[in-house]
Amino acid sequence: MKKKKINYPVIDLHTHLRNDIPKHTKEAKEAGIDIVVYMANCNPPNDNLEKIKASLKEKRYCKALPVSAITKGLKGKELVEVEEIKPYVVGFSDDGKYLEDLGLLKQILKKDVLILAHCSPPFEIGVKRPDLETKFVKRYIEVFERIKKGNLHFQHISRKETVKLIREAKKKGLKITCETCPHYFTFTREELETKVNPPLGEKDDVIAVREGLADGTIDAITSDYAPLPRKTGIAGFRAFLPLCYGLVMMGVLTERKLKEKIYLAPKKIIEKGNPNILKIS
Ligand SMILES: [Zn+2]
Numbered sequence: 001m002k003k004k005k006i007n008y009p010v011i012d013l014h015t016h017l018r019n020d021i022p023k024h025t026k027e028a029k030e031a032g033i034d035i036v037v038y039m040a041n042c043n044p045p046n047d048n049l050e051k052i053k054a055s056l057k058e059k060r061y062c063k064a065l066p067v068s069a070i071t072k073g074l075k076g077k078e079l080v081e082v083e084e085i086k087p088y089v090v091g092f093s094d095d096g097k098y099l100e101d102l103g104l105l106k107q108i109l110k111k112d113v114l115i116l117a118h119c120s121p122p123f124e125i126g127v128k129r130p131d132l133e134t135k136f137v138k139r140y141i142e143v144f145e146r147i148k149k150g151n152l153h154f155q156h157i158s159r160k161e162t163v164k165l166i167r168e169a170k171k172k173g174l175k176i177t178c179e180t181c182p183h184y185f186t187f188t189r190e191e192l193e194t195k196v197n198p199p200l201g202e203k204d205d206v207i208a209v210r211e212g213l214a215d216g217t218i219d220a221i222t223s224d225y226a227p228l229p230r231k232t233g234i235a236g237f238r239a240f241l242p243l244c245y246g247l248v249m250m251g252v253l254t255e256r257k258l259k260e261k262i263y264l265a266p267k268k269i270i271e272k273g274n275p276n277i278l279k280i281s
Helices: 021-030 048-057 082-087 102-110 123-128 133-146 160-171 184-187 203-215 241-251 255-273
Strands: 011-015 035-038 064-065 114-117 150-155 176-182
Touching: 011 241, 011 255, 021 035, 035 048, 035 255, 048 064, 048 203, 102 114, 102 133, 114 255, 123 133, 133 150, 133 160, 150 255, 160 176, 160 203, 176 203, 184 203, 184 241, 203 241, 203 255, 241 255
Parallel strands: 011 035, 035 064, 114 150, 150 176
Antiparallel strands: none
């Protein structure tokens, strides 16, 4: 990998640091990643101000910015204390779970915050029903169209139909953003046996994700680093930059466009979510 051309801070907008921020940020740093945004599903989850403040005080080897849960205990029932939490986080996500209650989605969008939407059903269901990702994204888009407030960002887009749907929504002028992960533009399910959520797609899906990256439908690339208890080596820090750089080697992205996906766009998304957070942590 021509590492020397990556002369800007790499931002990974979607990681899970579990209950060990020092260990996992060290791994990020060693993999060439400078800033990570971490989801709320540690144990217990980051769903209240006290917990989030404590998390911010933990030692880290690279800049690490928290996301709060949308609902208390990630249970999908009751919103967290959004107003008091929002100065300390990038945004809100029930990643690890899928927020089914669209009423709660409406409520939190109205508070004008960034939502990092996890729209994939659990792995076992997703393998059998790959269409569900698109269906869930569609539902969220419909709610967002009605509310017209807040920022909506879709996590790990992996399917051809989802790319198409987001492309059309953006053409209509909807201000949504989305990301994919290296495994979705690199491997088909026939090529790699691994348990990642959403599951790997078919050849058509891989091609569509690459096209989505090239034409700007997909804004950012993230790792979805998800260590133990899962064995998801491919959704990791170490493979992140080499696989991203593969896009340049394949001619899918120029160096400049890769910089958009792993630095400029994630930075913009973070700053839209919370204009001050890059300064405080
Ligand atoms: Zn995740």
